[in-house]
Amino acid sequence: MRDLTILGLESSCDDTAAAVLRGREILSSVVMGQAELHAAFGGVVPEIAARAHAEKLDLAVEQALEQAGIPLEEIDAVAVTAGPGLIGGVLSGVMTAKGIAAGLGKPLVGVNHLAGHALTPRLTDGLSYPYLMLLVSGGHCQFLVVRGPQDFSRLGGTIDDAPGEAFDKTARLLGLPQPGGPSVEAEAKAGDAARFAFPRPLLDRPGCDMSFSGLKTALLRMRDRLAETQGGLRAQDRADLCAGFQAAVRDVLAEKTRRALKTYLAEAPAEPAFAIAGGVAANGEIRGALQALCAEAGVRFTAPPLRLCTDNAAMIAYAGGELLAAGEASDMSLAARPRWPL
Numbered sequence: 113m114r115d116l117t118i119l120g121l122e123s124s125c126d127d128t129a130a131a132v133l134r135g136r137e138i139l140s141s142v143v144m145g146q147a148e149l150h151a152a153f154g155g156v157v158p159e160i161a162a163r164a165h166a167e168k169l170d171l172a173v174e175q176a177l178e179q180a181g182i183p184l185e186e187i188d189a190v191a192v193t194a195g196p197g198l199i200g201g202v203l204s205g206v207m208t209a210k211g212i213a214a215g216l217g218k219p220l221v222g223v224n225h226l227a228g229h230a231l232t233p234r235l236t237d238g239l240s241y242p243y244l245m246l247l248v249s250g251g252h253c254q255f256l257v258v259r260g261p262q263d264f265s266r267l268g269g270t271i272d273d274a275p276g277e278a279f280d281k282t283a284r285l286l287g288l289p290q291p292g293g294p295s296v297e298a299e300a301k302a303g304d305a306a307r308f309a310f311p312r313p314l315l316d317r318p319g320c321d322m323s324f325s326g327l328k329t330a331l332l333r334m335r336d337r338l339a340e341t342q343g344g345l346r347a348q349d350r351a352d353l354c355a356g357f358q359a360a361v362r363d364v365l366a367e368k369t370r371r372a373l374k375t376y377l378a379e380a381p382a383e384p385a386f387a388i389a390g391g392v393a394a395n396g397e398i399r400g401a402l403q404a405l406c407a408e409a410g411v412r413f414t415a416p417p418l419r420l421c422t423d424n425a426a427m428i429a430y431a432g433g434e435l436l437a438a439g440e441a442s443d444m445s446l447a448a449r450p451r452w453p454l
């Protein structure tokens with residue numbers, strides 16, 4: 113059978129995105145960010161996001177088709193994020209997708225945004241089910257065993273901050289530029305990770321749950337003590353604090369990954385594979401540690417490129433294709449679901 117050509121739409125948070133996929137080939141992937149619209153408010157403002165999505169979706173679709181060199185009539189199906197996310201944006205996407213699908217007389221498929229992220233390693237690396245995934249970004253931190261387009265088991269996750277958030281807060285506390293991950297990693301290169309005793313939270317507790325907010329509190333205490341005793345931070349102090357913090361995050365993620373791998377491998381997957389996805393996967397120390405664990409366990413290690421780990425519509429089109437192949441098309445009653453756990 114010929115691979116379907118699928119138009120994907122994504123508008124659940126602050127990116128308006130459209131993409132055209134044929135099988136696993138990404139013919140185009142357009143992402144229009146809204147960061148500058150929300151910058152003055154210190155967070156995403158739902159009303160502003162909804163209006164921007166409504167204004168930009170048509171344009172994103174137009175550009176995606178143009179870049180793919182595909183006329184609208186050649187689209188075989190339309191996939192759209194139907195949740196979870198901000199209701200206004202999700203509604204705009206769902207309405208737009210319904211309009212296009214109805215106009216073309218082609219299938220419509222509603223996709224869970226988180227499933228889009230979770231299936232990305234199949235799009236980028238062709239992993240077979242089941243695989244183990246660590247989603248680790250500024251907003252997420254969880255282990256998933258992915259068994260099918262609608263079949264996920266969560267092995268554990270953070271009970272407070274996501275690691276990326278902890279990196280960002282650490283950078284802020286030390287006066288380093290945002291996003292914090294890359295600046296903390298760069299500082300840490302010249303640092304001594306052993307100088308400051310950072311905790312390794314929740315390692316004493318069984319399972320794969322994690323906690324990162326205590327690291328930030330520990331860092332704050334160390335910083336203030338240095339300020340008191342020596343009247344401020346020296347460059348070396350900053351580097352040592354960054355190195356100590358990063359090593360603590362690395363150790364927690366590594367130990368929890370070791371446990372998650374053990375649980376996953378107990379079901380004897382035919383082609384064992386691990387994927388790390390999200391902004392924090394860019395960290396060399398963390399990535400290196402997890403890669404080494406996988407090599408030791410005989411598990412294939414993958415890390416999808418960052419542009420496909422952040423919000424995009426290619427992952428939605430891909431997940432839509434898998435759902436259609438499984439006979440899971442939606443109809444015109446498809447509703448936006450602001451809350452929709454995996």
Ligand code: KG4
Binds near residue numbers: 390393
């Ligand atoms: O996946 P992502 O781009 O977006 C969302 O969280 O939605 O992740 C961004 C996060 C930020 O918190 C950023 O500081 C972190 O990923 N990050 C890193 C690195 N590069 C980005 N964290 C640690 N080390 C890095 N090199």
Ligand code: ZN
Binds near residue numbers: 225229422423
């Ligand atoms: Zn997302």
